[in-house]
Every structure is written in C-alpha cells, then in structure tokens.
Amino acid sequence: MSEKLYLEEPEVELEEVYCRPTEALYDIPFHYCPGCGHSVVHRLLMEVVEELGIQEETIGVAPVGCSVFAYHYMNVDMQEAAHGRASAVATGIKRVLPDKYVFTYQGDGDLAAIGTAETIHTVNRGENILMVFINNGIYGMTGGQMAPTTLPGQVTSTSPYGRDVSMVGAPLKMTELIANLPGAYYVTRQSVHNPNAVRKLKKALTKSFQYQKLKKGTCFVEVVSNCPSGWKMTPVESIKYIEEYMFPLYPVGDIKVPKE
C-alpha cells in the first residue's frame, strides 16, 4: 500500500536530518566488535562537542582497555593515561587549563578496578571534569575476564561457573558510591540499548559539558553498555541481556542532580 502511495506522490524534497559528525569524528571505521556500545558513546560525545561548538576547547583523556585508541577517532586534543589514572591526568590538565572542557573516557576495568582510588579521590576533591564510565561488566580487551562490575552468576573466562558472590564479593556499584561524595555535582546512569536511551544519554552528556562552566564539581555519567564478544552473544542477544539482567542491578536514571 505504502509503495503505491510512494509512486503516486510527486518527488518530495528530502533534507538531511542525521549524519555522522563530520568535524569532531575522524572519517575512519571503528575497530570495535560489531554491536559494541563504545562506538555509540564515541559518536555521541563528539556530536555533543560539535553541537556546543567547543571542539577547540575540549581535551579528552583516553584510558587503557578497548577504548585505548579513542584518540584515533576523536578530533579533539587527547592524552593517553596510565591504566586507571585517567582522572588523575585529567585533574592535572584541568588545573593547568581551567577554562578548557576536560573529559575522561574509561571502562569498568579501568575506572572501577585498577583506578578506584584515583576515581574516588578525584570526585572527592570535586574536580570540574566530566567522567564517562562505560560499564559492560567484563574486561573486554583481554578476553572477557571477570570485572568488579560482573553480575552475580555471570559466566566469564575467569569465572566459568558464574561469579561466586561469597568468594569474590558483590558487584561494585561505582556510580552509587560516587554519588555520596560531596564533590559530585551531577551523577547519572544511562544506557545505549535502544534509540530512546541514546537520546537520553546525549542529553546527559550535553548537560555535563554545560555544567563544567559553573565549576561546581565533578560530572559522572555511567553508560550501561554491552560486550557481545565478551559475553559470547550476538549483538541482538546482548541487548536483551542488558534489559533482562543488567538493569535490575544497574537501574537507569539520575542519581544526583544539582539542586536548583
């Protein structure tokens, strides 16, 4: 029916409503596995930077992990940090150049495992940076080992019978932990599992960049993401896994919003 409609109608002028960020994102294909959430967040960050027109004033800090090559894709000033120390490096950058927009981009193995101390102390000091935390519950780059954020009972290559909570402890909820600290200004948990979640994440990232101007404290955005290769699933199955198993433990929403 719609095909018939299409034929009857005269040619309609179509205008471009969405395209890949041209300025802030380099025109090269991502190295991530098919369906990985990392590249969605890369694209969104650069979209926000482009829309706010702060490409020249933005400095990013890349982590160690799957996203170690973030600087290959983001056309902003980038600095590579030692494993887990991205927030410490960002602190230095922000203190020397207080007018720049500084963000760190870290995964859960980087931010919640080896860099726990740096993360907590950075937020406690209330550094005016944006920390983006990609939580996929696994060490993706090294082959899917158990991370502090792995779900109870989740099978990984170092927990072949599922995560045993009595032995290795419960999953570390970094975002809730950080929201308690006085230096945190805006703390939120978002997701990339469907188009609406992506829209909300973009809004959260835009707000976080704008809050940096106020110099009130750290903005922290956790993104519940997927790891199809590490979870040994197809991308579509991994999306269902997020909805079914990740969300009960990591509920999406704002955890700390500025009082105004």
Added chain:
Amino acid sequence: MIKGNVNIDAKICKGCELCIIACPQDALALSSHFNDKGYRYVELIYNVCTGCTNCALVCPEAAITVYRQAKPAKKEKVSTE
C-alpha cells in the same frame, strides 16, 4: 505519511543488526552480499522509511545518514498551495 530515506555506508557496516531491531517500520534487512571486510551489510528493503533516525542513533559504526522530507510540507500550517 512522512517520507524519509536512509543511506547506509556498506563499506563500514558490520552487520550487527541493531538498526534492524530498532526500525519501527521493519524496513531494514541484512543483504545477501558481503562487504570488503566480510560482513553482511544492512540495506533498505521496503520504501516505507519515515526518517525517524532510530537506526542512525543505535548504529555503532555511525554508518547511517537519514533524510526526511522538509518540515513545512508535512504540517498543514503552510497552506499557500
């Protein structure tokens, strides 16, 4: 119905099918052909696209460009013609 169109860059598509499940019109499907990297890429199979940008938002490769018919045409506010 609002008319739209998508342009999918077959060279960088990795065939993850996330856009296929995000499309409310079920207009996308995997091609039977492969690209240079050996992935089956996604293509538009029905001409029912409304330009809602859902596919482009979830595309991890940022491979999708979305076109939609211009706004004044779809609303009846402008009744000059």
